[in-house]
Amino acid sequence: MRGRPLLRTSYEQDAAMLPTSFQRGAMGLFVLALVLATLKIPPFSSIPAFFLGSTWINPMTNMMALGIAAIGFTILVGYTGQVSIGHAFFMGVGAYTAVTLGSQDGDGFQACVPFHEQLGLLEEAGQCGMGLPMWIWLPASGIMAALVGVLVSPAAVKVRGLYLALATIGLVFIGLHLGRMLPEYAGDFESGRRWPELQFRLWKEETPLVDMAEDGKWFGFLQLSEEQKQLFFMMALVVIFAILAKNLIRSRTGRALQAIRDRDIAAEVMGVPEFKYKLIGFAISSFYAGIGGALWASFNGRVSPVNFSLLLSVDFIAILLIGGAGSLLGTALGTVFVELTPEVVKRGTEWLGEQINGNGPMSWIANVLLTEGSGDFGPISLSPASPGWPMSVFLWNFVIFGLLIVIFMIFEPQGLYGIWLRFRNYWKRWPFSY
Amino acid sequence: MGHLMLPDLMVVAQVSAGTTLIQTLTKALALGAVYVMMGLGFVIIFKATQVLNFAAGGLSMAGAMFMSILVADRGLPFLPFDNPLAFSDDPSVPAWFLNLAFALILAAILGLVIERLAIRPMIGQPLFAMAVITLGVEIALGPFNRDATALEGRRLEVPWGAEAWSLGEAQIPKSYVAAIIFALVAGAIVFVFYQSRFGVAMRAVAFDQEAAMAQGINVARVFAIAWALGIALSALAGIAYGMAPFPPGGSVSQEIHPILAFRVLPVIVLGGLDSVKGVLYGGFLIALAEVFSGQYFARWTDVLGPGYSTVVPYIVMLIVLVIRPFGLFGTPEIRRV
Numbered sequence: 001m002r003g004r005p006l007l008r009t010s011y012e013q014d015a016a017m018l019p020t021s022f023q024r025g026a027m028g029l030f031v032l033a034l035v036l037a038t039l040k041i042p043p044f045s046s047i048p049a050f051f052l053g054s055t056w057i058n059p060m061t062n063m064m065a066l067g068i069a070a071i072g073f074t075i076l077v078g079y080t081g082q083v084s085i086g087h088a089f090f091m092g093v094g095a096y097t098a099v100t101l102g103s104q105d106g107d108g109f110q111a112c113v114p115f116h117e118q119l120g121l122l123e124e125a126g127q128c129g130m131g132l133p134m135w136i137w138l139p140a141s142g143i144m145a146a147l148v149g150v151l152v153s154p155a156a157v158k159v160r161g162l163y164l165a166l167a168t169i170g171l172v173f174i175g176l177h178l179g180r181m182l183p184e185y186a187g188d189f190e191s192g193r194r195w196p197e198l199q200f201r202l203w204k205e206e207t208p209l210v211d212m213a214e215d216g217k218w219f220g221f222l223q224l225s226e227e228q229k230q231l232f233f234m235m236a237l238v239v240i241f242a243i244l245a246k247n248l249i250r251s252r253t254g255r256a257l258q259a260i261r262d263r264d265i266a267a268e269v270m271g272v273p274e275f276k277y278k279l280i281g282f283a284i285s286s287f288y289a290g291i292g293g294a295l296w297a298s299f300n301g302r303v304s305p306v307n308f309s310l311l312l313s314v315d316f317i318a319i320l321l322i323g324g325a326g327s328l329l330g331t332a333l334g335t336v337f338v339e340l341t342p343e344v345v346k347r348g349t350e351w352l353g354e355q356i357n358g359n360g361p362m363s364w365i366a367n368v369l370l371t372e373g374s375g376d377f378g379p380i381s382l383s384p385a386s387p388g389w390p391m392s393v394f395l396w397n398f399v400i401f402g403l404l405i406v407i408f409m410i411f412e413p414q415g416l417y418g419i420w421l422r423f424r425n426y427w428k429r430w431p432f433s434y
Numbered sequence: 435m436g437h438l439m440l441p442d443l444m445v446v447a448q449v450s451a452g453t454t455l456i457q458t459l460t461k462a463l464a465l466g467a468v469y470v471m472m473g474l475g476f477v478i479i480f481k482a483t484q485v486l487n488f489a490a491g492g493l494s495m496a497g498a499m500f501m502s503i504l505v506a507d508r509g510l511p512f513l514p515f516d517n518p519l520a521f522s523d524d525p526s527v528p529a530w531f532l533n534l535a536f537a538l539i540l541a542a543i544l545g546l547v548i549e550r551l552a553i554r555p556m557i558g559q560p561l562f563a564m565a566v567i568t569l570g571v572e573i574a575l576g577p578f579n580r581d582a583t584a585l586e587g588r589r590l591e592v593p594w595g596a597e598a599w600s601l602g603e604a605q606i607p608k609s610y611v612a613a614i615i616f617a618l619v620a621g622a623i624v625f626v627f628y629q630s631r632f633g634v635a636m637r638a639v640a641f642d643q644e645a646a647m648a649q650g651i652n653v654a655r656v657f658a659i660a661w662a663l664g665i666a667l668s669a670l671a672g673i674a675y676g677m678a679p680f681p682p683g684g685s686v687s688q689e690i691h692p693i694l695a696f697r698v699l700p701v702i703v704l705g706g707l708d709s710v711k712g713v714l715y716g717g718f719l720i721a722l723a724e725v726f727s728g729q730y731f732a733r734w735t736d737v738l739g740p741g742y743s744t745v746v747p748y749i750v751m752l753i754v755l756v757i758r759p760f761g762l763f764g765t766p767e768i769r770r771v
Contacts, residue, residue: 170748181739395577402574
C-alpha cells in the first residue's frame with residue numbers, strides 16, 4: 001500500500017492536513033529551520049539576515065497582508081467557483097471599518113470634518129475615528145466586510161459566470177464613488193487618510209501593550225526592529241488564516257463549496273443547498289478580504305480610495321491564475337510571485353544600472369537594456385517618471401504583469417501549482433515515465 | 435482639491451428650461467453614440483469569439499493615439515517616417531477623414547496581432563480564461579498609452595475644433611453631431627456587414643463553431659475579421675471621445691480614455707451581451723440616464739457626491755443583472771437540468 005500516490009484507505013487519511021510523509025517531513029524541516037534560526041545556530045542564523053534585512057522586509061510584509069485577502073479570493077473563486085472581480089471592494093470595506101473604529105486622529109464620531117473644509121490641515125481634518133484598540137477593529141473589519149458580502153450575495157447568487165464578474169466590476173466602481181462621496185470616512189479622494197498603527201492596547205491607554213510601530217524587545221530576548229515586528233505579526237496571522245482555510249476546505253462546508261464549483265445543478269440534486277453555500281462562500285471570502293484590507297491599509301499607513309480600484313482586484317486574479325486555481329499552496333506561490341516580481345525587476349534594474357560602466361557581459365546587457373538620459377536605444381529609462389519612449393521601470397512592471405497573465409493563461413493554465421505537480425509526479429515515478 | 439473633475443457640461447444658470455433640455459439631450463445622444471460604437475466593438479467580438487474583451491479600453495486608446503500620431507505628430511506609429519497623408523498647414527476635413535481611415539486600419543491590424551498571439555491559442559478554453567487574457571492585454575497596453583499621452587494628453591487636430599452651432603440659445607457642439615453621425619455610420623456598416631456573406635458566416639460561427647466548421651466556414655478567419663472590425667470600432671469610439679467638449683480641451687487623455695471600456699459594460703449588459711440591436715438601445719438609454727441624472731440632480735451633489743452621474747450606469751447594470759441577466763435583447767441562458 002505504501003508509496004502509491006492518491007490511494008486513501010480511510011476518511012481520516014483523506015482529510016489529513018498533511019497527507020503525505022513528504023509534506024510532513026517538509027513541514028518538520030521548515031519548523032526546525034525556524035527554531036535553529038531563532039536560536040542563532042550558525043548556518044541558519046544567516047537566513048533571517050537575508051529575509052529580515054531592510055531590503056526585502058517591506059515587500060514581504062505587504063505580501064503577507066495581501067496574502068490573507070488572496071486566501072479569501074481562493075475560497076470564493078478557486079473553491080466555490082464564483083468568479084468575482086470585486087475583491088478590492090470588500091478589502092475597502094474592511095479597511096474603512098478599521099480606520100473608522102481604530103483611528104486615533106479624531107475625538108470620537110463627532111470630530112469628523114470633511115477634508116476640503118479645512119484646507120491644508122491634512123492630519124487633523126477630514127479624519128474621524130473612535131480610537132478603539134486593535135482587538136476590536138481588526139475582527140470588526142472582517143465581520144463588516146462579511147456582512148456586506150452577505151448583503152450583496154443574494155444578487156450575486158442570481159447571476160452566474162461572466163455575468164457575476166460584470167456585476168462585481170460594478171461593485172468596485174460603486175465603492176470608488178462611495179470613497180468620493182464620504183470624505184468624512186475616506187479622507188481626500190487622492191491623498192487618502194492615515195490608518196491606525198499596529199499596536200495592541202487593552203483599551204485606550206497611553207502606552208500600548210505590544211507596540212509594533214517602535215523598535216523593541218519581544219519576550220525579553222528578541223531584539224526586533226519595527227519592520228520585523230510587523231512582518232512576524234502578519235506572518236502569524238497568515239499562518240492562522242491559512243490553517244483556518246485549510247480546515248474549512250476539508251470540512252463539510254468546504255466539500256459543499258467544491259461540489260457547487262464542479263457542477264451547481266448536480267450539487268443541488270445531491271442535497272447541497274446552493275443559495276446557502278454560495279452565501280457562506282461570499283461571507284467567508286469577504287471576511288478574509290476585510291481583514292486583509294485592514295492590515296494592508298494600516299501597514300501602508302496612508303491609503304486613498306483610489307487604491308481599492310480594479311487594479312487591486314486584477315492583482316488577485318493574477319495571483320489565483322499564476323499560482324494555480326483551487327489550491328492553497330498555489331495561492332501562496334502566486335502571492336509570492338505576483339507581489340515580489342515587481343520588486344525583483346526594480347532592484348535588478350538598479351543593479352544593472354550600477355554595472356553599466358564596468359566591462360564584461362553584464363555591462364553589455366545593461367547598455368542594451370537601459371537608457372541614461374535620452375537618445376539611447378535601451379527600452380528602460382533610468383530616470384523615473386519621464387514621459388516619452390524609454391519607459392521607467394515602474395511602467396515596465398505593469399507591462400510585465402500583464403504579459404505574465406497572458407503567458408500563464410496560454411502556456412500553463414494550472415499555474416505554478418501545475419508546474420510543481422508535474423515536477424513532483426515526475427520524480428515520484430522516476431525512473432518510470434508512466 | 436484633487437477631486438476627479440468629470441467632463442460634465444455644467445450648464446450655467448439663467449438659461450431657459452428648453453435650452454437646458456436641448457443641450458442635455460444633445461450631450462446624452464453624443465455620449466450614447468460613443469457608447470454605441472464602443473459597445474458594437476464589444477458585441478461583434480463577443481458574438482463571434484465568445485470573448486468579453488476587457489482590452490477594448492486600451493485598444494481604443496491605442497487607436498486614438500495612432501490618430502494623434504498621424505495628424506498631430508505627422509508621423510507613422512512605430513516608424514521613423516513622415517506620414518504621407520499628413521495635411522500641411524490647414525486641417526482640412528477630407529485629409530482628416532483620410533487619416534481617420536488610416537488610423538482605424540492601423541488599429542484593426544493591432545487587433546489582428548493581438549487576436550493571433552493571445553486569443554487564437556485559447557480557443558475552446560473556458561470563457562473566463564479568455565476574458566482574463568484580455569485583462570492581461572489591457573494591463574500590458576496601459577503603460578504604453580500612459581507613457582505616450584503623458585499628463586497633458588495628446589491632440590487630435592479635429593478640423594472643427596470646439597466650434598458649435600447655435601440653436602436659439604442652445605449651443606450644439608459640432609463634435610457631438612459628428613459623434614452621432616459616426617455612430618450611425620458604424621451601426622449601418624455593421625448591419626450591412628451582418629447581411630453579407632461573411633456576416634452570415636460570422637453568425638453561423640457564433641451559433642455553433644463546430645457546425646460552422648463542418649459547413650466549410652473558415653472559423654479562424656471569422657475570428658480574425660471579428661477582432662479587426664471590433665477593434666476598429668473601439669478605436670473610432672476612442673477618437674470620437676477625444677473630440678472637443680467630451681474632455682474639455684479635446685485630447686486623448688489618460689484620465690478618461692482607459693476606463694471607457696468599463697463605462698461601456700453597463701451598455702452591453704443592458705442590451706444583451708450578444709445583441710447588435712441591444713447595443714443601439716442600451717447605449718442611448720444608459721447615456722440618457724447618465725447625462726440627465728447628471729444635469730437634473732445636480733442640486734443634490736452634496737448628498738450624492740461629485741461625479742455621481744458616472745455611477746448611475748453601474749446601478750442600472752446591477753439592477754438589470756438581477757432582474758434580467760441576459761439584457762433586453764440577449765439570448766437567455768438556459769440551464770439544462
